[in-house]
Amino acid sequence: MKCASCGQKIETTFLGKLVGTYIKDANGKKHPICFECQRAFTKPQLLERV
Numbered sequence: 001m002k003c004a005s006c007g008q009k010i011e012t013t014f015l016g017k018l019v020g021t022y023i024k025d026a027n028g029k030k031h032p033i034c035f036e037c038q039r040a041f042t043k044p045q046l047l048e049r050v
């Protein structure tokens, strides 16, 4: 599994879960995002909520 943002390999936990998250694009398609990019993606959203 590769990060859709930075292209780095995303590690999975022993349960098979991504160390990161999925984001949906405008078409509703899921893209895997690594932990580092997840932080970058969620930051603006958190700011918007505040």
Ligand SMILES: [Zn+2]
Pocket (backbone or CB within 6 Å): 003, 004, 005, 006, 007, 008, 033, 034, 035, 036, 037, 038
């Ligand atoms: Zn990434």
